[in-house]
Amino acid sequence: MSYETIEFSITEGVAVLTLNRPDSLNSFNTQMHAEVRSALKEVKKDSSVRCLLLTGNGRGFCAGQDLSDRNVAPGAEAPNLGESIEKNYSPLLRTIRSLEMPVICAVNGVAAGAGANIAFACDIVLAAKSASFIQAFCKIGLVPDCGGTWSLPRLVGPARAMALSMLGDKVSAEQAEQWGMIWKSVENESLMDEALSMAKHFATQPTKGLALIKRAIQASATNTFDEQLDLERDLQTLAGRTEDYREGVAAFMEKRQPAFKGQ
Structure with missing residues (x-):
């Protein structure tokens, strides 16, 4: 189907979803939410x-x-922002984190507010060196949402998370890399080439196994050590039953490159 606020394509196993409201820095409106969901x-x-x-x-x-x-005019009834989160943002974040495949985010410019936290929900984040991350919520009297209060303390620790959330300071891509907020900062002109190269690599890898890695890493944030050991046992049982595991072992024994099918 055709879209107005996003661009979307699927080629050789890679889905590319591009936010496309450049005049508003790709901020979300109702239509964009609907098109991203689709x-x-x-x-x-x-x-x-x-x-x-x-x-x-x-x-x-x-x-x-x-x-x-969602403009709030003087004297108008206050909007229910929690309703907007429940209807639009929370399902988006849950979908990104639960997709049974790698999700790469290529941050090409400023990522502010929900935009920053949507990026942090992805599995691997690459950012152009001109990009930046801002928890802008405090500047209009709001609380970080889209999982920001969960992601940031785990990425940079509670002290930095608190300061970034309360001050709303801008963090450059290079600083974000140094702090462990993202995987890597790259030259502006190299961003999409590097992101697409990584995406194409993942499209040839054992997808089910990667999805299980994703589940394990996510669960480690709240599991005890013993719970994590049990989860690793259970996920390894599932991984060992995939066709890709059989192919990986066969390729290793035959000293050839594996031909994974994501099964």
């Missing part, structure tokens, strides 16, 4: 997709919520 449904139902790449057009990745889409 594209992610396509990703989930298309068995050929083995990696999702999320990025943005223009000079920004995503400035979060389009405030003009």
Whole structure:
């Protein structure tokens, strides 16, 4: 189907979802939420997709919520922002984290508010050196959402997470890499080439095994050590029953490159 606020394509096992409201720094309005939901449904139902790449057009990745889409006029009834989160943002974040494939985010410019936290929900984040991350919520009297209060303390520790959330300071891509907020910062002109190269690599790898790695790493944030050992046992049982495991072992024994099918 055709879209107006995003671009979406599937090629050789890679789904590329590009936020496309560059004049508003790709901020989310109602239409963009609906179109992103539609594209992610396509990703989930298309068995050929083995990696999702999320990025943005223009000079920004995503400035979060389009405030003009929920303007609060003087004397008007206050909006229910929790309802908006429950309807739009929370399902988006849950989908990104639960997709049974790698999700790469290529941050091409500023990632502010919800935009920053959507990036942090992805499995691997690459950022152009001109990009930046801002927890902008405090500047309009709000609380970080889209999982920001969960992701940030785990990425940078509680002290930095608290300061970033309360001060709303900008963090450069290179600083974000140094702090462990993202995987890597790259030259602007290399961002999409590197992101697509990684996505194409993942599209040739044992997808079910990668999905189980994703589950294990996510669960480790709240599991005890003993619980994690049990989970690793259970996930390894599942991984050992995949066709890709059989192919990986056969290729190793035959001294050839494996031909994984994501099964």
